[in-house]
Amino acid sequence: MKLFKIRGGVHPDDLKVLSAGRPIEDLELPPLLHIPLQQHIGALATPVVRRGQKVAKGQLLADSQGVISAPVHAPTSGRIVGIGSYPAHHASGLNVRTISLQSNGEDLWSEDIRGEVDPFALDPDEVAARVAAAGIVGMGGATFPSAVKLNLRKRYRLHTLVINGSECEPYLTCDDRLMRERADEVLDGARIMAHALGVSKILVGIENNKPEAQAAMAEVARTFPSISIARLPMRYPMGSEKHLVQTLVGRETPARGLTADIGVVVHNPATAFAVHEALRYGRPLVSRVMTISGGAIRHPSNLRVPLGTPIQHLIDHCGGFTVEPTQLISGGPMMGQPLPSTRVPTVKGANGLLALTEEETHRGETMPCIRCTSCVQACPCGLLPVEMAAHARAGDLDGVVKLGLMDCIGCGSCAYVCPSHIPLTQYFNYAKGEMAARGRAKQKQTETKRLIEARSARMEAIKKAKQEAMAKRKREAAAQKAAQAAAETGKQQVLEDAAA
Amino acid sequence: MFAAIASLTILGLLLGWLLGLASRYLKVDGNPLVEKVEALMPGSQCGQCGLPGCSAAAEAIANGQAPVNLCPPGGRALAEELANLLGVAVDLSGIAEKAPVVAHVHENLCVGCTRCLKRCPTDAILGGPKMIHAVFPDACIGCEKCYEVCPTECIEMRPVEATLQTWYWPSPAVAG
Numbered sequence: 001m002k003l004f005k006i007r008g009g010v011h012p013d014d015l016k017v018l019s020a021g022r023p024i025e026d027l028e029l030p031p032l033l034h035i036p037l038q039q040h041i042g043a044l045a046t047p048v049v050r051r052g053q054k055v056a057k058g059q060l061l062a063d064s065q066g067v068i069s070a071p072v073h074a075p076t077s078g079r080i081v082g083i084g085s086y087p088a089h090h091a092s093g094l095n096v097r098t099i100s101l102q103s104n105g106e107d108l109w110s111e112d113i114r115g116e117v118d119p120f121a122l123d124p125d126e127v128a129a130r131v132a133a134a135g136i137v138g139m140g141g142a143t144f145p146s147a148v149k150l151n152l153r154k155r156y157r158l159h160t161l162v163i164n165g166s167e168c169e170p171y172l173t174c175d176d177r178l179m180r181e182r183a184d185e186v187l188d189g190a191r192i193m194a195h196a197l198g199v200s201k202i203l204v205g206i207e208n209n210k211p212e213a214q215a216a217m218a219e220v221a222r223t224f225p226s227i228s229i230a231r232l233p234m235r236y237p238m239g240s241e242k243h244l245v246q247t248l249v250g251r252e253t254p255a256r257g258l259t260a261d262i263g264v265v266v267h268n269p270a271t272a273f274a275v276h277e278a279l280r281y282g283r284p285l286v287s288r289v290m291t292i293s294g295g296a297i298r299h300p301s302n303l304r305v306p307l308g309t310p311i312q313h314l315i316d317h318c319g320g321f322t323v324e325p326t327q328l329i330s331g332g333p334m335m336g337q338p339l340p341s342t343r344v345p346t347v348k349g350a351n352g353l354l355a356l357t358e359e360e361t362h363r364g365e366t367m368p369c370i371r372c373t374s375c376v377q378a379c380p381c382g383l384l385p386v387e388m389a390a391h392a393r394a395g396d397l398d399g400v401v402k403l404g405l406m407d408c409i410g411c412g413s414c415a416y417v418c419p420s421h422i423p424l425t426q427y428f429n430y431a432k433g434e435m436a437a438r439g440r441a442k443q444k445q446t447e448t449k450r451l452i453e454a455r456s457a458r459m460e461a462i463k464k465a466k467q468e469a470m471a472k473r474k475r476e477a478a479a480q481k482a483a484q485a486a487a488e489t490g491k492q493q494v495l496e497d498a499a500a
Numbered sequence: 501m502f503a504a505i506a507s508l509t510i511l512g513l514l515l516g517w518l519l520g521l522a523s524r525y526l527k528v529d530g531n532p533l534v535e536k537v538e539a540l541m542p543g544s545q546c547g548q549c550g551l552p553g554c555s556a557a558a559e560a561i562a563n564g565q566a567p568v569n570l571c572p573p574g575g576r577a578l579a580e581e582l583a584n585l586l587g588v589a590v591d592l593s594g595i596a597e598k599a600p601v602v603a604h605v606h607e608n609l610c611v612g613c614t615r616c617l618k619r620c621p622t623d624a625i626l627g628g629p630k631m632i633h634a635v636f637p638d639a640c641i642g643c644e645k646c647y648e649v650c651p652t653e654c655i656e657m658r659p660v661e662a663t664l665q666t667w668y669w670p671s672p673a674v675a676g
Contacts, residue, residue, distance in 0.1 A: 088664055090664055090667075092667040094667060366672075392671065392673075393672075393673040395671075395673075426669055426671075426672045427671065427673075429669040430668060432668070433667075440666070441577045444638075445577075445578070447638075447639070448542050448544060448573070448641055449542065451622040451623055451639060452542075452544050452621055453543075455621065455622065455623050
């Protein structure tokens with residue numbers, strides 16, 4: 001298959017050897033699960049259960065709110081012991097609304113759960129609706145509700161579904177293991193998604209450091225002419241959907257656009273697997289495969305983890321730490337986020353948990369920029385990280401935006417190659433956050449204006465109504481007076497007449 | 501000779517007539533900048549700047565009598581926009597210090613007097629006579645008008661807390 005070149009990128013040591021050889025194990029059930037109501041991009045889910053209620057595995061715990069949202073389901077059977085605030089799986093260390101579930105150890109699926117014998121007979125809308133109801137989100141880490149992406153066919157002319165099995169982040173092997181062990185299910189899910197999208201072509205991109213996964217997927221794909229496997233060169237960030245699509249299709253996604261603009265939709269193998277489970281067996285997304293790795297982990301592993309399991313539980317299962325880690329990371333080392341503690345629960349978007357040692361984090365002291373432009377060569381988006389960071393440091397956000405901040409995918413290639421250890425990615429994350437905050441402030445201002453106008457219009461109307469009522473009363477009083485006066489004069493007239 | 505005089509006279513009359521028309525139909529009342537500035541202001545007439553209402557503040561800003569960063573509800577974004585519009589330099593370091601606040605009604609103290617909700621410029625307080633009042637934090641602009649009138653001091657101005665949606669990484673330049 002012909003592949004196309006992308007610019008930039010880096011070649012970090014992939015270190016997948018730590019866990020790539022370990023088959024996916026089922027994690028034993030923890031006694032207490034903490035299921036956050038925000039495990040996706042978009043609006044928080046609203047609880048539909050009460051404290052003390054008994055729930056079955058797969059039962060709806062909180063329903064989605066609005067279009068960009070996702071429901072959450074019970075990862076096991078048990079009793080709801082609380083609905084409150086709990087530390088989120090997030091770098092901020094903030095709390096988020098969370099449902100705590102005490103397992104009863106039976107792990108019984110709800111009786112309402114029913115699969116579909118032939119998902120291909122379903123209407124595409126129905127497939128998307130079931131994917132939405134199963135709470136499936138992008139499991140590569142972006143956690144965008146998958147059903148919204150399946151509905152893109154209504155607005156775009158699509159021709160290809162790409163399954164992103166590149167897994168270009170070092171350490172991570174969960175997609176690798178899933179494709180090796182569950183190739184049938186992953187490709188079945190992919191075919192169901194292709195049906196929902198109304199496309200006939202499926203491309204599976206897998207990097208060359210995963211020959212077993214390539215072989216397993218190719219074996220299954222042989223029976224389906226619509227599926228082809230692309231063997232991708234190893235290069236970070238091959239897994240960025242825009243770059244993957246460019247490699248496979250040879251066309252660049254327009255700036256600030258979607259890959260759907262050029263007719264392609266990208267999904268992760270784990271998402272495809274979840275879609276398979278949801279459509280064939282009716283099972284909502286209640287567990288995921290995670291890689292637990294890093295130099296500080298005694299036995300790096302790939303685990304199938306019920307969502308909401310405290311990460312301490314995963315670390316204990318893997319034999320604990322060999323040394324105290326300097327950093328605990330959710331996701332891969334390039335784009336992952338540091339975690340504040342081991343209390344936080346696992347979530348739908350967390351594909352890895354890394355405990356990194358001092359040597360692995362390479363935390364050098366930040367030095368002044370020497371303008372070597374290594375970052376410019378490494379940037380896969382053709383931006384100038386050196387200039388952008390300088391503007392961000394000076395607080396000139398408009399300048400950063402002009403230099404293409406919104407096209408930055410935050411891959412961290414620039415910071416990886418920087419010989420002065422400048423935290424370039426953090427500058428860009430800060431600038432993006434600040435821009436978003438300004439957007440929100442602006443929106444609030446327009447909303448405030450609308451509210452104020454509505455209020456003054458109402459006040460005006462009330463005033464007018466009062467004046468009118470007053471005028472009416474006055475008129476009535478005057479009329480009454482006149483009538484009375486007339487009656488009086490009438491009476492007098494009569495009297496006068498009588499006197500005369 | 502005659503042609504020159506005639507053409508210049510006609511030209512003069514024509515241009516004079518055009519100017520006359522322009523002065524009538526394109527007449528500008530006051531400083532157009534004031535209107536532009538006022539359009540940017542929040543318009544809540546909250547008076548936090550110390551001037552009576554947003555139009556007075558807009559006039560002061562446009563005439564250069566007040567700094568562009570005087571509006572607390574508008575915050576940093578407004579100050580920057582105003583500075584851009586007027587082409588002045590502005591020191592934004594002072595603005596970020598005052599974190600945005602929203603009103604919060606302590607329900608055990610509220611007596612339902614409705615004074616606060618009558619004064620709220622954005623209808624951000626819900627309630628009725630002898631009913632506990634509540635604040636919609638999304639609509640509250642932190643103008644403190646309700647805070648001043650509450651007879652039981654049950655309103656507290658609370659800083660807006662970051663959520664997972666609004667939190668973002670601090671600048672490494674500030675973090676050190």
